[in-house]
Amino acid sequence: MINRNLKEKGIESLLFFSAVIAVVALFLLCIFLFSDGIILFKHISVTSFITDTKWFPTAEPVHFGLLPLLLGSIIVTTGAVIFSVPLGIAAAIYISELADPKIANIVKPVTEILAGIPSVVYGFFGLVVLVPFLQKSLGLPTGQTALTGSIMLGIMALPTIISISEDAINSVPRSLKEGSLALGSTKWQTIYKVTVPAALSGISAAVMLGIGRAIGETMTVMMVTGNSAVIPGFPSGLFAPVRTMTATIALEMGEVPQGSDHFHALFAIGSVLFITTFIINIIANYIKRRYRFSL
Amino acid sequence: MSSDLGKKTEIQVKDLNLWYGDNHALHDVSINIPKNSVTALIGPSGCGKSTFLRCLNRMNDLIPSCRIEGDVHIDGENIYSKNIDVVDLRKRVGMVFQKPNPFPMSIYDNVSYGPKIHGAKKSDLDGIVEDALKSGALWKEVSDRLQSSALDLSGGQQQRLCIARTLAVKPEVILFDEPCSALDPLSTSKIEDLILELKKDYTIVIVTHNMQQAARVSDHTAFFLVGDMVEFGKTEQIFESPQEKSTEDYITGRFG
Secondary structure, three states: OHHHHHHHHHHHHHHHHHHHHHHHHHHHHHHHHHHHHHHHHHOOOHHHHHHOOOEEOOOOOOEEOOHHHHHHHHHHHHHHHHHHHHHHHHHHHHHHHHOOHHHHHHHHHHHHHHHHOOHHHHHHHHHHHHHHHHHHHHOOOOOOOHHHHHHHHHHHHHHHHHHHHHHHHHOOOHHHHHHHHHOOOOHHHHHHHHHHHHOHHHHHHHHHHHHHHHHHOOHHHHHHOEOOOOOOOOOHHHHOOEOOHHHHHHHHOOOOOOOOHHHHHHHHHHHHHHHHHHHHHHHHHHHHHHOOOOO | OHHHHOOOEEEEEEEEEEEEOOEEEEEEEEEEEEOOOEEEEEOOOOOOHHHHHHHOOOHHHHOOOEEEEEEEEEOOEEOOOOOOOHHHHHHHEEEEOOOOOOOOOEHHHHHHHHHHHOOOOHHHHHHHHHHHHHHOOOHHHHOOOOOOEHHHOOHHHHHHHHHHHHHOOOOOEEEEEOOOOOOOHHHHHHHHHHHHHHOOOOEEEEEOOOHHHHHHHOOEEEEEEOOEEEEEEEHHHHHHOOOOHHHHHHHOOOOO
């Protein structure tokens, strides 16, 4: 009896420990990131970090300007969202509501395989196929542009958006669709007036996760966007090389002297990235809760 | 049988057969459902009464394995003929489901949904919504909160909202598929009163598990058993002097 209780307790605490690991990891990551990042602001003011338009970490005089990198991330991610969100939601609607079950059973697993391909393979594909194609077809000096990154990231975000949106649309109760059809609405009216709105919280979660994936992606972007840290114009910046926050950290972290301002600046960028994704998650949750008619 | 029904026939069903895959679920069902009256379909679970009901607005079209043979005429028109527009048919033949299924929208939007998709003018919507909610006996309870979520209503109110939503499309026939099975007795009696009120203007077909309910609300009753329509007649006659042994056994509670 005592022995059995002990065993139960043991298993319970083991499971508790496993659950707590994630929380502890997040907590430690925060401390590690912010504590090293904040040291930068002993030497450089926060305002200059945010408003300086140049990122010259090794030049003389040095400039640690976040702006070109932040805008680089934003332009690439925005492009990816514009490309992947409509496409992803449309595909999810097709798979869940319109496709013959036989076709849906092929399309869905295939899109999910897309999610399992390593990002370096996407980058390689982008570099070898998309970069020369865009350069030639748009007559650009280089094919390594923000647009190239957007397209690649869009493709990479698609499986997340499709898969989660499809689940959300699929879980709309049949009775709702029948109710709509019974009032004499067409299949399409039912989809866009009842089914999709009812699945909206799940769809927005899908979109947010897609954005999260795009903004945090490093390897692919680094391989196809040209990595030049200049403030991109709009919309001309789409067709020019940019450098994202993630690519900057990945490119420079290996070379940087430990403890230098440059080192801390990279941590500060990491913190900004962390805060950005954190905000995106909060927005996703907010949308979910605010959508008061959700099921 | 139909000649003694006295009223004009609205729905005429002849030799209706239905299969789900290999399962022959309805056998040669023929029935004449009179206009402006309530017809109850009773029978044990799985007898085909709901399946039959869903033939009347072609809801069974949504089930890929379902195959239907026979004729269903509504107001003289064969609803299974090739040139019939199913969307138009469902506008004429409304349906209220077993479980209240309001859309996750406001009360107002639930009721205006049907008229809107059928092209009602925006300026007419307020009037249509008010009339429908009044006919659905819900107006008094919700008139001050039309913009709040339909999901905040009680189950009984939700079901009356679904009825109002159906009325807003101005159908000729309303099909009720066990509309009270998920409701408490008080809500049930409100819906029954409503059905009695509605039969003045609509032809009503109701599937019910509850024999007292059939006796209370219907003018005619059809008894179904394993895919056959066993008996059809005036409700008093079915309940007081059933012609078939199985009808009597079911009504007196010997099975079902």
